[in-house]
Amino acid sequence: MTHKRSAGLLLFRRTGEGSDPGVExxxxxxxxPLWAGRDAGGWAIPKGEYEPDETPRDAARREFTEEIGLPPPEGEYLPLGDVRLAGGKLVTIWAVEADLDPALMVPGTFSMQWPPHSGTVQEFPELDRVAWFAPAMAEIKLMPSQVPFLERLLALLKG
Known part of the structure; x- marks a missing residue:
């Protein structure tokens, strides 16, 4: 059985001056609807699944555009490695230094039956909003399985 694979981009921007290399x-x-009431643990790195005929980096760039509706940033792609989720999915993330105005986001959508067993299929945004967070807040907001990517980025930036 082949496990699903997913790839994405973690954008970061520097906010500090001098000795404070602040980052968001x-x-x-x-x-x-399943995530509407969840804040802590309800945020994620923009990412998505890909097939074997696509490279993880290409998939990460494509998924960024699909989920946010903007072209992926150019610049140096810093590999943050892989995390295997409990269900077996392998997630691969790159960090890219870039700025982005959350108001420009045009979310991609998915369809699901809602309410359950109603026979009614509705469209929902894959991500309903994006926002910048300092690391301490990002750690609270992120799905727990994705926190290692944040920790790896911070370690990388500290050198």
Missing amino acids: VLLGHMGG
Whole structure:
């Protein structure tokens, strides 16, 4: 059995001056009714699944555009490695230093039956909003399985 694979981009921007290399990361809040009431643990790195005929980096760039509706940033792609989720999915993330105005986001959508068993299919945004967070807040907001990517980025930036 082949496990699903997912790839994405963690955008970061520097906010500090001099000895304070402050940084913020861009996270997306999971869209749809199942996540509507969740804040802590309800945010994610923009990412998505890909097939074997696509490279993880190409998939990360494509998924960024699909979920945020903007072209992926150019610049140096810093590999943050992989995390295998409890369900077996392998997630690969790159960090890219870039700025982005959350107001420009045009979210991609998915369809699901809602309410359950109603026979009614509705469209929902994959991410209903994006926002910049300092690391301490990002750690609270992020889905726990994705926190290692944040920790790896911070370690990388500290040198």
